[in-house]
Amino acid sequence: MEYQSYYTLSNGVKIPSIGFGTWQAEGDKARASVTEALKAGYRHIDTAQAYGNEKDVGEGIRESGVPRDEIFITTKLTNDNHTYDLTMSSFEQSLKDLGVDHVDMFLIHWPNPIQFRDCWQERNKETWKAMEELYKAGKIRAIGVSNFRQHHIEALLGSAEIMPMVNQIRLCPGCTQDELVSYCRSKDILPEGYSPLGSGKIFDVPEVQEMACAYGRSIAQLTIRWALQMGFLPLPKSVTPDRIRDNLLVSDFELSEADVSFLTGLSGCAGDAPDPDQMPF
Numbered sequence: 128m129e130y131q132s133y134y135t136l137s138n139g140v141k142i143p144s145i146g147f148g149t150w151q152a153e154g155d156k157a158r159a160s161v162t163e164a165l166k167a168g169y170r171h172i173d174t175a176q177a178y179g180n181e182k183d184v185g186e187g188i189r190e191s192g193v194p195r196d197e198i199f200i201t202t203k204l205t206n207d208n209h210t211y212d213l214t215m216s217s218f219e220q221s222l223k224d225l226g227v228d229h230v231d232m233f234l235i236h237w238p239n240p241i242q243f244r245d246c247w248q249e250r251n252k253e254t255w256k257a258m259e260e261l262y263k264a265g266k267i268r269a270i271g272v273s274n275f276r277q278h279h280i281e282a283l284l285g286s287a288e289i290m291p292m293v294n295q296i297r298l299c300p301g302c303t304q305d306e307l308v309s310y311c312r313s314k315d316i317l318p319e320g321y322s323p324l325g326s327g328k329i330f331d332v333p334e335v336q337e338m339a340c341a342y343g344r345s346i347a348q349l350t351i352r353w354a355l356q357m358g359f360l361p362l363p364k365s366v367t368p369d370r371i372r373d374n375l376l377v378s379d380f381e382l383s384e385a386d387v388s389f390l391t392g393l394s395g396c397a398g399d400a401p402d403p404d405q406m407p408f
Contacts, residue, residue, distance in 0.1 A: 132378070134360060136292040137315040140269050142232070143171035143199055144355060145375060148321060148364030153180045160366040161187025165198065167372045173295075173321075173362050174225075175203035175236055176217060181224035189226065200225065201232040203273055203295075204258075206240035206408060209250040214257035222266070232269040233258055234295055238279035239404050248282045259289050269293065273319075274403045277310045295319040298359050300329055300350060300390040302397040312358075323354050323361035325397030332396060338386055345373055352377040353390045 133141040147164040149157055149172065157180040161172055165188065174184045181202060188198060202225065208217040222228065235254055239247040258270045271293030272280065280291065294311050296304060298320025308318045329335055330346050339346045347363065351374055354361035363374040382390075 134317055136269050136317060137290060138269060138292060140231070140292075142269070142293075142317070142360065143169070144360055145169065145351065145377075146171035146173045146199075146201065146319070146360060146362040147371075148362040149174045149180055149184055150178055150321070150364060152183075152364070152366055153178075154183055156366045157183035158187040158190065160371060162191045163368050163371050165191035165193045168375055169371075170197055171199040171201070173201045175234075176205035176208070176221060177203070177236060181221055182226075185225040185227065195227065199231040200227065201234065202230055203234040203236035204254065206237055206242070209235075209240060209243050209247075209254050211253040211257045214254045215261070218257075218261060218266070229266045229268065231267075232271060232293065233261070233267045234271045234273045234293065235275070236273050237403055237406060237408075238272065238275045239406070241406070241408055244404075247279075251279070251283050252286045255283055255287055259287070262289060271295070271316070273321075274401065276307060276403060279403065280310070280314070280316070290314060291316050293317045293319050293360075295321055295362070297322050297397070297400040298354065298357075298361075299323050299325040299397045300353060301325065301393040301395065302400055303357070303391055304400055308359075318359050320354050320359040320361045322397070323359075323363055324350050328396040329393065332393065334389065335393070338389075342380060342382075344377075344380065347374055348377050349382065349386075350390070352380065352382055353387055356382055356387050357391070 147169040243250045261267045262270050269292045271291045273295035294316050351361050365371050
């Protein structure tokens with residue numbers, strides 16, 4: 128697949144095809160890594176209320192010197208806030224913490240938090256209503272979901288006025304969630320892939336090491352390129368400047384169909400996608 132610098136969401140909004148993930152990065156590491164990523168050329172920064180780093184991400188964005196209107200910022204609603212009122216208030220807090228007047232995308236982070244397990248459908252309905260209102264008010268340019276499976280999306284669509292534009296899920300070699308991805312595409316929902324390197328075991332696979340040598344690329348670059356050729360939007364994360372820069376350098380080569388197929392079928396390197404109906408939070 129030819130490299131695309133942007134995907135176009137169902138509402139016409141363009142989203143950079145590689146995002147910079149910030150999970151497990153806090154304080155100075157989060158701030159510095161976001162600044163480094165933006166200076167390296169990333170224009171899509173992904174955070175979440177649950178990461179506890181929105182203030183740090185906001186500082187990193189400002190310190191980069193990159194104009195706000197050039198940056199696509201995503202954040203996500205944490206599990207405790209699945210009510211209409213808490214969605215509204217926590218979103219305003221996210222804007223304050225990030226130091227912005229709008230975000231480019233807001234996602235429901237998990238569909239079935241443990242504290243709402245007996246009423247998750249109603250809670251998601253309330254939450255989505257609030258998000259739709261924020262979207263209509265221009266405070267969010269795109270709305271979507273994360274870790275939703277088909278039954279969660281179908282329950283949401285029973286009352287939604289606006290279709291989710293993205294589903295951010297675990298997508299990496301050996302973990303491609305084919306049925307869910309096919310369903311999302313049938314609804315014009317873009318699949319975003321977090322943890323594109325899986326659990327890291329891919330670095331120890333001899334065939335992948337040989338493949339990286341053949342292409343003259345790092346294993347991380349192969350994996351990110353694979354995600355793009357699969358039509359996913361990968362969200363690589365690093366706090367190491369060299370890796371941050373290298374992970375973006377994937378536009379000038381293409382994997383063969385055979386190599387894409389090999390990486391797709393690579394088992395035992397990523398772990399299974401989490402079951403959102405069984406998560407203990």
